[in-house]
Amino acid sequence: MPRSHARGGLRAPAILGSMFAAVLLASAPIAAQAPTPEPTLVPGAGMELTMQRCVICHEAQHITRSRLTRSEWLENTELMIKRGAPVAPGEIAPIVDYLFTYYGRNDDGSPRPRPAGAPAASAAPAPAATGSRDVQTLLAAYGCTGCHAMDSKVVGPSFRDVARRFGSEAGGAERVARRIRDGGAGDWGSIPMPPHPAINDAELRSLVAWVFAQR
Amino acid sequence: MDQPTPRATGLERLHATRRDFLTRIAQASAALGGSALAGTAAAQAPADSAGSIPNAVVMAGKDSVLAIHSERPLTASAPAEHHNFLVTPTRRMFVRNNLNTPEVDASRHVLTVRGLVDRELTLTLDDLRKMNVWEQQAMLECAGSGRTAFRPTPRGTPWSETGGMGCPKWTGVSLAEILRMAGVRNGAVHVAFFGVDRGPLPTIPPVVRSIPMAKAMERHTMIATGMNGENLSPVHGAPMRSLVPGWVGSASIKWVTAIEVLPAPFKGTYMDDSYRIPGTPVAPGEKMPADAVSTEDWPVKSMITFPGPNARFRRGQVVPIEGRAWVGESSIRRVDLSFDEGVTWQRASLDRRGDRYAWRRFSLDHYPEKSGYQTVLARATDDRGNVQPFVPAWNPLGYYWNGVHRVGFTVEA
DSSP states (O other), rough: OOOOHHHHEEEEEEEHHHHHHHHHHHOSGGTOOOOOOOOOOOSSSSHHHHHHTTTTTSSHOOOOOOOOOHHHHHHHHHHHHOOOOOOOGHHHHHHHHHHHHHHHOOTSOOOOOOOOOOOOOOSOOOOOOOSSSSSHHHHHTTTGGBOOSSSSSSSSHHHHHHHHHHTTTTTHHHHHHHHHHOBEEEEESSSSSOOOOOOOHHHHHHHHHHHTTTT | OOOOEEEEOHHHHHOOOOOHHHHHHHHHHHHHTTTTTTTTTHHHHOOOGGOOOOHHHHTTOTTTOOOOEETTTTTEOGGGOOOOOSOOOOOOOOOOOSOOOOOOOOTOOOOEEESSBBSSSOOOOHHHHHHHHHEEEEEEEEEEGGGGSSOOSSSSOOOOOSOSOOOOOOEEEEEEHHHHHHHHHHOOOOOEEOOOOOSSSSSSSEEEEEHHHHHHHSSTTEEEEEEEEEEOOOGGGGTEEETTBBBGGSSSSEEEEEEEEEOOOSSHHHHHSEEEEEESSTTTTTOTTTTTTOBBBBBOOEEEEETTTTTTEEOOEEEEEEEEEOOOSSSSEEEESSTTTTTTTTEEEEEOOTTTOEEEEEEEOOOOOSOEEEEEEEEEEETOOBBBEEEEEEEEOOOOOOOOOOEEEEOOO
């Protein structure tokens, strides 16, 4: 019978070790107490949307350690919605496509090979990149409000806290814009902000300006 | 005994705050033209993640031998060889959250008793301390403890083969005393516990599980306020939690804020989607069948706490085998050890039975006849004649792993 002591025995020190390393090595002043960023999902069509909707209550490992058939991923996604995942009906199909493509197994239980070097294109129902849409529409379309509220921390920091912290800092607008587009963790905690590569520069500028106006 | 008077204390204030928060979210969503969250958010429980305790703070109170199985929700445990003590120290007790670790203000926390009762109660920590507080040593084990030993490995927290359990001392008040004070009405079938812990989104349902009336009235089922002689620590449910000893850990709800007496089992995702097993066995890999039932008491189980895996001994040296055995609702009759992969078995000596739901220590001095790598297997039998299997019945969510535990060691020539 396979025994699994070793796996349990090694992880904690490793995790704590890297946490301390991150604490010691962090050089940027605001990242001084930055925990280790969590791992993300593999890049591929639908990755951003899946990160946005699925890596909120639990880390990405809940997904990365699973290999499910298409119908199992569909069932799983429906269960997550029942548990409170903010997934709109039209988003179920692209999420299940992504999950089955990158974390799938065949009906006979054999693992599915992953497409090699898949482009990080987004299958999110992203708004057309016209640059002229108003901020409220953008926030709703990108699902930002699933994780951010005006005054209180939800998954990510409140918009007001972001404005207070970076609003008057030199280079603040650029760094916040980068965070919105590229995602990442460490400024506010260990939970990652998902990347939003489909947002164009004009949209980014108006989002950042709007966030900074919330002081 | 003091009859606590119902009072409008912390809970109502808390609810008021949450309502405001919800209203704000609802307004924000509406203003935003309806995000994916709109509609659902306002209807359900609020997120209170502002008052969450970071994992690093929780883990600072734990020994480094605890492996973290997931960060969000936080789960951690130490394998069998780190359990060679009679009472589990708080620093070694496993961690299993469903949501965030909440920071609860003990002076404002209240426990509401409601539902099919003659009198609704609102109890503070001080009220509980004026009741019959007593102490017992009792097992608590996550339903999924040992999950990764199943083949194929079911989804869910990857608990290692041993360790998702512990046997500390608990201080508290029998739930029966509280229920008698409230007066249970006719038609009561289940008792549900509600935790205050919340996840990062307002749409996340709170953690609620219910247990049958008979177990609720059994005197060992308690509302615990202390562990190992100290107040509960935040991650173990401060300031109060339910303790349903011998049953799967999820029956014991941390940070309990309400007890509801119900005419039927509670309906909710932690009852209907999790913590269920097939009524009759299914083939490994199959889906949950229609006859699924809720997990309740743990089947008979044991683990070897000494030696740890791959220990080395000298030829002629005694190998003092030691371990712990436990079972949910019966008692341990015997523990047998095998040094030849289960062909022959030797009876280990079993310490006297302590508290009703505490594990029992077993031991045997083994004098190896040969040198080289060898193994020891432990197998417990309960008073109902149930024996630990080599391979427990596979089930889709990976609960109740109680396979025979096996440890390898080397005797140097």
